[in-house]
Structure formats: structure tokens, C-alpha cells
Amino acid sequence: MRWLAKLIYFNVLGWKLKNFFDPAIKKCVVIVAPHTSSYDFFIGLLVRSIIKVHIDFVGKKELFKPPFGWYFRMVGGSPLDRTGNQKKVDAIAELFDNNEIFRLALSPEGTRKKTERWKSGFYFIALKAEAPIIPVVFDFGTKTVTINKAFYPTGNYENDLAEIMKFYKGAQGKIPENF
Numbered sequence: 001m002r003w004l005a006k007l008i009y010f011n012v013l014g015w016k017l018k019n020f021f022d023p024a025i026k027k028c029v030v031i032v033a034p035h036t037s038s039y040d041f042f043i044g045l046l047v048r049s050i051i052k053v054h055i056d057f058v059g060k061k062e063l064f065k066p067p068f069g070w071y072f073r074m075v076g077g078s079p080l081d082r083t084g085n086q087k088k089v090d091a092i093a094e095l096f097d098n099n100e101i102f103r104l105a106l107s108p109e110g111t112r113k114k115t116e117r118w119k120s121g122f123y124f125i126a127l128k129a130e131a132p133i134i135p136v137v138f139d140f141g142t143k144t145v146t147i148n149k150a151f152y153p154t155g156n157y158e159n160d161l162a163e164i165m166k167f168y169k170g171a172q173g174k175i176p177e178n179f
Contacts, residue, residue, distance in 0.1 A: 001049060002049050002050060002052065005045075005046045005049035005050050006050055008046060009043075009046040009047065009050060013046075013143070014143055015043070015046075015143045015144065015145065016142070016143060016144040016145075017047065017050065017051075017144070017145050017147075018144055018145070018146040018147065019146060019147040019148065019149075020051055020147060021051050021053045021055075021134070021147050022150065023052075023053055025103070025132065025134070025150060026100065026101045026102075026103075027096055027099075027101070027102050027103065027129060027131045028103050028104070028126075028131045028132050028133065028134050028150065029104050029106060029122050029125055029126040029129070029131055029132075029133050029134070030055055030103055030104065030105040030106070030133075030134045030136055031105075031106055031107070031108045031122050031133055031134070031135055031136065031164070032044060032105055032106070032107055032136045032137075032138060033107060033108055033109060033118075033135075033136075033137065033138070033168050033171070033173075034109070034137075034138060034168065034171055034172070034173030035107035035108075035109050035138070035173070036173030036174050036175040036176070037173065037174035037175055039174050040107075040138055040173075040174065043138055043145065044105065044138075045075060047145050051147075053103065054076060054101070054103065055076065055103045055104075055105045056076040056077070056078065056095075056102060056103060056104050056105065057076060057077050057078070057104065057105045057106070058077065058078050058079070058080040058092060058095075058104065058106070059072060059077050059078075059079065059080065060079075060080060061079040061080060061081050063077070063079070064077065064079040078095060080092070088121060089121055089124045089125050089128060090128070092104065092121075092125050092129075093125055093128040093129045096125075096129035096131060097129075103134075104125070105136075106121070106122045106125075108122050118161070120157060120161075123153060123157055123160065123161065126153050127153050127155065132150035132151060132152050132153075133150070133151045133152075133153060133164065134147065134148065134149075134150055134151070135148040135151060135164055135167040135168070136148065137167055137168055137171045138171070138173070139170075139171040139172055140172050140173055140174045140176075141170075141171070141172030141176075142172075146167075148167050151163070151164060
């Protein structure tokens with residue numbers, strides 16, 4: 001299926017790919033932005049197939065109900081209960097403990113809609129799981145996915161976030177006004 005993903009991604013859609021994922025990194029939090037469209041999910045699946053690295057994701061539990069729940073599980077999804085008073089960071093960090101290999105893709109915005117700031121969960125999941133953060137940029141303006149080097153959080157959220165945000169400067173989402 002890799003050849004088909006490459007054909008679609010490079011030839012049909014005309015996208016480019018910068019850098020590759022270090023397969024030696026067995027546990028990490030992959031933050032993908034800008035996330036402005038459900039189309040991002042399919043670009044991510046194509047890239048994941050091209051680079052031959054399994055990357056998991058979590059999604060709202062409603063996605064995992066019939067008729068498509070089987071598909072989301074098959075492609076590496078785990079359902080997440082997003083109702084209030086849940087310890088989501090702890091629940092997700094536990095997934096790292098329970099798996100020898102767990103690379104978790106998250107949208108730091110937490111939604112496809114415009115937000116004023118990113119949610120901090122990705123950062124605290126990485127800290128709790130003692131895992132690096134891999135910033136990945138989906139730039140629809142240049143039709144390029146860029147996979148950046150691992151960033152190891154220091155525990156200083158404000159400073160680290162400012163450093164991480166540099167990777168996304170100038171990137172354009174599919175729906176630019178939502179980023």
C-alpha cells in the first residue's frame with residue numbers, strides 16, 4: 001500500500017515531504033498543526049504510510065461507534081472520553097506505559113475551528129510519559145508536510161511552547177482563517 005500512498009500524495013495531490021521520522025524513537029507525542037480540516041487526517045494517513053512508521057492517535061469516543069469505529073481502530077485509533085472531570089492527561093500517559101511502542105499524534109489546537117491558543121495537554125502528556133515532542137507541520141500553502149526533530153520538554157511550558165511554535169510560523173491550514 002506504500003506505493004499507492006506515494007502515488008496519491010506526490011503525484012495526484014502534488015504534495016512534498018521534508019525530513020523523515022526517526023524510527024528509533026519508540027515513544028513520542030507528534031503534534032500536527034495547523035489542523036483546520038478533516039482532510040488533515042487523510043494527509044496524515046498518507047504520510048504515515050510513506051514513512052513506514054506507525055503513529056497512533058486518540059479521538060472522541062463517538063468516532064469509534066458503528067459504522068466506522070472498526071476503521072479508526074484499524075488505523076491506530078483509541079477512543080477518548082472527552083466529558084468533563086476526566087483525567088485525560090493521565091489516561092493518555094497510561095497508554096504510553098502499556099505499550100512498548102506508542103507514538104501519539106495530536107492536534108495541539110484540539111479542534112479544527114479557530115482558537116486563540118493551543119491546549120497544553122500534548123505538552124503535559126509528553127512530560128508525564130517522559131517522551132519527546134515531534135512537531136509536524138501541514139502547510140497547505142506550499143503543499144508540504146515537514147517533520148521536525150524531536151523536542152524534549154524541559155518542564156518550563158511557556159518557554160518550550162514559544163520554541164515549539166517557531167516550527168509553525170508562516171504555515172497555512174487548509175482553511176487559513178481557522179489557524
